[in-house]
Amino acid sequence: MQKAAVLRSLKQPYLVDHDCAVPKVLHEWEILVKSHVIGLNPIDWKAPDFGFGIPTLPYTGGRELAGRVIQASKSTSRVKEGDNVICISTDYRDLRKAAYQEYVVSSSFNTVRIPSSVPLQSAATLGVAFVAAALALGICMGVDFSHTADGPDLLELVQKYQQPFSSPGGKGGSYQLPEDIRAECLEGLGPGERALPGDWVAIWGGSSTSANLAVQLARLAGLRVVTLVDTAKHGLRLSAPHHDGGKHAHLRPDLLVDSHDPDRAVAILRASLGPRLRFALDTRGRDSAAALGRALRQEAPGDDVVKGPGLDSAPVTPRQSPRTSKVAPRAHLVGLTGLPKEPAGEDVVYHTVPIKLYHEAPEVGEALSSWLERLLETGALVPPDIIAVEQGFDGINVGLDRMRRGEISGGKAVVVLQ
Ligand SMILES: NC(=O)c1ccc[n+]([C@@H]2O[C@H](COP(=O)([O-])OP(=O)(O)OC[C@H]3O[C@@H](n4cnc5c(N)ncnc54)[C@H](OP(=O)(O)O)[C@@H]3O)[C@@H](O)[C@H]2O)c1
Known part of the structure; x- marks a missing residue:
């Protein structure tokens, strides 16, 4: 079992659930990642407040994170166990891939290895925005x-x-x-x-x-x-x-x-x-x-x-x-x-941006994810500034409330889980 931040009804805060099942890897191209830092996105508060983009209730939210791979298969050749990675979860209908949980399933083609020069907190800022x-x-x-x-x-x-x-x-x-x-x-x-x-x-x-x-x-x-x-x-x-x-x-x-x-x-x-x-x-x-x-x-x-x-x-x-x-x-x-x-x-x-191309078309996902690795490795792309760092699952609501109040401007709010 694991902890997760779950939305039980619209226009309510996310509730921390201590007894959620760890999501299962179902396909050979998927990996399991332990989440360390979550990046918050405007959709995370707009969706529950305005009632869109929530396909089911209860709903686990969160679209991007930085963490460590704890399970990978041979077919996910670019990404290996022990790698520090960014998971970019544009696939919001698949709750196994939501970021607001301790363990997250990610398609390898939506996973980006983080070079040692980039801190995990910075890595957690740029997933959805990059795509x-x-x-x-x-x-x-x-x-x-x-x-x-x-x-x-x-x-x-x-x-x-x-x-x-x-x-x-x-x-x-x-x-x-x-x-x-x-x-x-x-x-x-x-x-x-x-x-x-x-x-x-x-x-x-x-x-x-x-x-x-x-x-x-x-x-x-x-x-x-x-x-x-x-x-x-x-x-x-x-x-x-x-x-x-x-x-x-x-x-x-x-x-x-x-x-x-x-x-x-x-x-x-x-x-x-x-x-x-x-x-x-x-x-x-x-x-x-x-x-x-x-x-x-x-x-x-x-x-x-x-x-x-x-x-x-x-x-x-x-x-x-x-x-x-x-x-x-x-x-x-x-x-x-x-x-x-x-x-x-x-x-x-x-x-309008065809965002689902990233998770629906593996070749496009892989091309973008491996390119982001090179851009970060070479320093060609600089992660956005971090405006706020909140702590633990309770920090998710704190960060989202700050976003609602317009306090996160010119950079990102992140939540450190460990
Ligand atoms: N269609 C897609 O696939 C897609 C993908 C990514 C993002 N988006 C959307 O694109 C927009 C930008 O996303 P982002 O992640 O780049 O945003 P962001 O980094 O959170 O920045 C949004 C900017 O809006 C202003 N702002 C902050 N809080 C606000 C609030 N409560 N009300 C009104 N304005 C506020 C701030 O600018 P100032 O301080 O300068 O006013 C802030 O710099 C969002 O609406 C997001 O949902 C869409």
Whole structure:
């Protein structure tokens, strides 16, 4: 038996249950991990408070953790017993994989070995946000990471799922992409629309963990980044140069825009980049996603557009239709927390992140997990800051209450179990 934090009804705190069964490893690709540090995510409090994403009650919550492998089989060749690992549990319907318990089952392709240079607490901060950021950029915007620590070209990888195919070393049998993410994965981008090095991406809600990872991955892939954030809270931290005591050089954007007045932020984006801005990621909500949508649209500039000198260099994939091409590439807006109410229109495409690809498609999971290992090993990717460290299973509710109150800003809350 083991301890776990269990939700018995909606809008209630998680209760610590001392007599839960240890989850069983059922498949050859699964491992058992003893949990040491849990990373808290917004979904952990939003789901019970707003009544979504809870498939059954009682429900064990928690989507990411750092711990040690205590049972592995030969077929999980990358991950061995005794390894310190991150488990990224996007598979929220399988309670065996929930993070709020002492022992957790994880698919080996959703498990990331932690290099000795990265403390367990830091490792527990970046699982779900890494997957969300990588899929937003790699699938929804088509960024090719193959020149970034030998990362995946995710769009190319999912093309093999056009037809049902037999998945070796994974779930076995004939496998096809789930219907609800099929169009996003296979038809989200038209020919010539992929984001290329030099292209601009605007990221709204720049203080969030998913924005943090998206900024880092975009920069590593050679994109230019606009971060939109409350600059009174986060401006100096995100923009101070290293020689001036800045500890966040890896997050430094090419353009920092205050998001306090959304109309003004849109005006700055349109005046500075105009049609050169073709990609945007919102991590905040429907209203800021709508503002990004306005910035992406090819409308005639209104009075709100200030005239500036702009930039000398042309974008790599300009919105203006090249003479030889009949169709101009469209702009792409990814919403992590919601999309605008207004229709996208002809020149903008809305995207949601196909997060389940990570656990449903073993090849994609393995490609992302092994890539994260390399990014951490080489120091190319820096884990987010830790804002709060709570203790024990009771600390889960303490941390989630702090998140509800908006106290966890610009980094993560983690819970140390041992
Ligand atoms: N669709 C997906 O697959 C997917 C995957 C991952 C995340 N998400 C969603 O994306 C969003 C960002 O996730 P994250 O993990 O990156 O978030 P996070 O690191 O927790 O950051 C969220 C930011 O929101 C602000 N904030 C903090 N507490 C708040 C509260 N109680 N109410 C309103 N704002 C608050 C803070 O910014 P300021 O202090 O600057 O205001 C904080 O930096 C969440 O809504 C999450 O559910 C979706």
